[in-house]
Amino acid sequence: MPMAAIEIERLIKASIPDAEVTIRDLAGDGDHYAARVVSGSFEGMSRIKQHQAVYAALGGRVGGELHALQLETAVPNTETTSD
Amino acid sequence: MTDATSRIDELVKSNDVVLFMKGTVLFPQCGFSSRAVAILDRLNAKYETVDVLQDPEIRQGIKEYSEWPTIPQLYVKGEFVGGSDIMMEMFESGELQQLVGAEA
Numbered sequence: 001m002p003m004a005a006i007e008i009e010r011l012i013k014a015s016i017p018d019a020e021v022t023i024r025d026l027a028g029d030g031d032h033y034a035a036r037v038v039s040g041s042f043e044g045m046s047r048i049k050q051h052q053a054v055y056a057a058l059g060g061r062v063g064g065e066l067h068a069l070q071l072e073t074a075v076p077n078t079e080t081t082s083d
Numbered sequence: 084m085t086d087a088t089s090r091i092d093e094l095v096k097s098n099d100v101v102l103f104m105k106g107t108v109l110f111p112q113c114g115f116s117s118r119a120v121a122i123l124d125r126l127n128a129k130y131e132t133v134d135v136l137q138d139p140e141i142r143q144g145i146k147e148y149s150e151w152p153t154i155p156q157l158y159v160k161g162e163f164v165g166g167s168d169i170m171m172e173m174f175e176s177g178e179l180q181q182l183v184g185a186e187a
Contacts, residue, residue, distance in 0.1 A: 047169050048151075055152050063152035068115065071168050 003066050005033060008058065015057030016041055026070065034070040042075045087144030095158040100130035100183050103145050104155040107134055115167040119155040122167075122174045128183040159183060 005023040012021050012035070020038040035054070042050045050073035055062050062069050084092070094101055100123070106112030108120050123130050135142035135154055142154070149156055149163045157164040159182050164170065173179035 047172070048163065048165055051165065051169065052150060060152070063146065063154075068153075072172070 003030065003061065005030075008033060008035065008066070008069075011059065011061075012037060012054060012057045016053065020076075026068075031066070032068045032070075033066070034072070036072045036074070038074045038076055040076055042073055047073065085144070087140040088148060091141060091144055091148045094131075094133060096161050098131040098158075099160055100128055101158045102130055102132045102155055103135055103141070103158075104132050105134070105136050108132055112136060113154070115153070116155045119157065119167045119170055122170050122179070123157075123183070126174070126180050126183055130183075 005025055009021045009023055012019050016037070016039050018039050018041060022036040024034045026032040026034055037050075037054055042053070045053070051071055054071060054073060058066065058069070102116075102119055102123065104111060104113075104116035104119060106116055111117035111120055120132070133141060135145065145154070145156055146152055151163070151166065153166055155167055155170075157166075157170055164173070164179075164182065170179060173182070
């Protein structure tokens with residue numbers, strides 16, 4: 001069952017209130033998204049921990065009802081300019 | 084430790100660089116696994132792969148072992164590195180090359 005982008009954003013923000021969330025529907029099928037999540041709460045966390053925090057916010061949906069979520073996380077204002 | 088956990092433990096500890104993926108290097112069965120393989124090849128890394136589609140126990144077990152919900156998953160020297168997004172970020176920043184110790 002595909003998930004709406006707005007629902008993904010709502011779940012992330014419910015768990016990480018200061019998160020700035022940008023979501024793109026990669027394939028236009030409501031099943032393959034890319035999300036960029038920027039939050040001050042990521043400060044001092046490894047990339048793995050940052051991604052795990054987002055996966056936790058989505059409560060086990062990633063890898064299940066949400067097939068693919070390409071994920072990028074960052075702390076505000078300390079981003080690298082790799083892209 | 085369950086049987087699957089001890090097998091995964093053995094795999095990550097006996098291989099310097101090991102990628103848990105869907106499909107094989109020649110025939111990846113998912114775009115994300117394909118991307119992970121492409122990154123390692125680009126780095127000329129020496130790596131082993133485990134096809135989780137051939138082994139349901141490992142497929143489920145690795146998600147719990149790493150506390151990570153998706154495949155592919157990369158381990159270097161026994162440490163979980165991340166999935167294909169993190170691999171791509173670390174490839175672009177040069178960190179991954181340092182980690183796998185390969186020459187570009």
